[in-house]
Amino acid sequence: MEQRANLPWYRRLHWQIFVAMGLGIVAGLIGGEALVPKVAWIGTLFLKLLKMIIVPLVLTSIVSGVASVGSGRDLGRLFGKTMGYYVMTSALAALTGLLLVNLIKPGVGANLGGVEQAEMPELASKTPIDLVLDLVPENVVRAAADGDMLPIIVFCILLGATIAALPKAPQRTLIDFFSAAFQAIMLLTRGIMRFLPIGVFAMITKVVGSSGVEAFQALGLYMLTIALGLLVHLFVTLPLVLRFLGGIPPAIHFRNMVEPLAMAFSTSSSAATLPVTINAVENKVGVSNKVSSFVLPMGATVNMDGTALYECAGVIFISQVLGAQLGFTEQLIVVATALLASIGAAAVPSAGLVIIFIVLEAVNLRGPEVDAIVLTMLAIDRPLDMARTAVNVFSDSCGAAIIARSEGETEVDARVVA
Numbered sequence: 001m002e003q004r005a006n007l008p009w010y011r012r013l014h015w016q017i018f019v020a021m022g023l024g025i026v027a028g029l030i031g032g033e034a035l036v037p038k039v040a041w042i043g044t045l046f047l048k049l050l051k052m053i054i055v056p057l058v059l060t061s062i063v064s065g066v067a068s069v070g071s072g073r074d075l076g077r078l079f080g081k082t083m084g085y086y087v088m089t090s091a092l093a094a095l096t097g098l099l100l101v102n103l104i105k106p107g108v109g110a111n112l113g114g115v116e117q118a119e120m121p122e123l124a125s126k127t128p129i130d131l132v133l134d135l136v137p138e139n140v141v142r143a144a145a146d147g148d149m150l151p152i153i154v155f156c157i158l159l160g161a162t163i164a165a166l167p168k169a170p171q172r173t174l175i176d177f178f179s180a181a182f183q184a185i186m187l188l189t190r191g192i193m194r195f196l197p198i199g200v201f202a203m204i205t206k207v208v209g210s211s212g213v214e215a216f217q218a219l220g221l222y223m224l225t226i227a228l229g230l231l232v233h234l235f236v237t238l239p240l241v242l243r244f245l246g247g248i249p250p251a252i253h254f255r256n257m258v259e260p261l262a263m264a265f266s267t268s269s270s271a272a273t274l275p276v277t278i279n280a281v282e283n284k285v286g287v288s289n290k291v292s293s294f295v296l297p298m299g300a301t302v303n304m305d306g307t308a309l310y311e312c313a314g315v316i317f318i319s320q321v322l323g324a325q326l327g328f329t330e331q332l333i334v335v336a337t338a339l340l341a342s343i344g345a346a347a348v349p350s351a352g353l354v355i356i357f358i359v360l361e362a363v364n365l366r367g368p369e370v371d372a373i374v375l376t377m378l379a380i381d382r383p384l385d386m387a388r389t390a391v392n393v394f395s396d397s398c399g400a401a402i403i404a405r406s407e408g409e410t411e412v413d414a415r416v417v418a
Contacts, residue, residue: 017262021262024204027201028205036205036209039206049192049195053275054149057185057274058153060181061292062157063178064293065291067175067178082399082403085399086302089237089398090305092233093237093395094339096229107318107321163178189275189276189278193279207383226313238394242398248402252415253398253401257284260276270299271300277397278292291409295403296396303396304388304392305392309391312338314377316331322373324365
């Protein structure tokens with residue numbers, strides 16, 4: 001793990017990020033929409049730098065990690081632990097959202113009149129068979145160019161397992177090649193991360209400068225309900241899971257994950273944050289590349305705790321606004337559908353809100369009134385999306401740490417790395 005404890009506070013990246021976020025809020029409030037075009041391009045450029053390395057990072061990390069794990073029983077064990085953790089935490093998040101929205105009832109008596117409606121992004125409806133077929137890419141190069149991460153991950157797992165089954169000589173050659181390529185990509189990542197505070201400043205300034213207040217006033221109680229649910233999952237549920245499943249001190253893990261959390265909140269993208277997450281989980285948390293290269297790319301694609309919570313609470317909120325009573329069975333259907341729908345949420349902007357239609361259909365909530373409410377909710381989705389992404393990324397990191405401990409890596413989160 002990295003050791004930078006001797007650096008003065010102002011040279012530590014997490015403090016630079018906090019300062020950049022504060023300056024971005026001030027600049028956005030003072031400059032308003034007039035300032036947005038002048039700084040937005042900086043944030044866009046920084047995001048493009050990060051997205052530039054996502055596909056080679058996923059390719060090299062998963063192939064080298066899976067090849068090192070080996071094929072057969074070892075790979076199956078790691079996959080089982082990873083998916084078991086993701087399903088468990090997403091279910092806990094969805095149930096948290098369900099409990100809070102039933103207790104607070106933000107939709108009862110809500111007046112949504114006069115709130116500006118935003119344009120809904122397009123989303124093609126897919127059957128379960130379509131989702132299974134989408135796991136296998138017809139053209140890996142095209143999938144990489146389109147940023148379609150789930151089939152890329154499947155291909156990399158299969159390639160890594162195949163390399164592990166080769167005779168020793170070609171196996172060693174290919175493992176060394178992908179491991180060296182992964183090290184080169186991580187070195188490039190650390191170089192890009194030096195500009196992280198500048199990118200965070202630009203992105204926060206853009207969000208604050210372009211956000212209105214009308215939608216926030218009309219949907220204030222709903223926003224508070226979602227925010228409370230995300231905070232409970234982030235600061236109560238996941239730390240308890242860390243402590244009891246991994247024997248890991250939550251305070252140490254939080255401090256080692258400050259940079260990815262700030263990056264996730266600023267970008268609203270688990271995929272764009274992935275290089276920063278891998279860097280922190282390996283060099284600060286102390287998880288081996290064998291575990292992190294398998295758990296984290298998969299988590300950035302399929303582990304959406306915050307999204308599951310958001311969709312579950314959002315559907316109940318809509319039913320409350322409409323005066324429709326959802327019984328116990330219907331609410332269980334909402335939870336189950338939210339879990340399944342959240343798996344496909346990563347590829348679409350504001351996807352947690354867009355694919356809420358899948359969950360609404362499961363309980364027969366449809367029609368122009370429902371569409372109007374969802375469009376209204378989209379007007380305040382950006383800050384909630386930022387918070388959801390931070391929760392998703394932290395859950396991924398917790399999973400990597402817990403699974404690493406279960407694999408015998410005793411030095412995970414043994415200390416805080418500055």
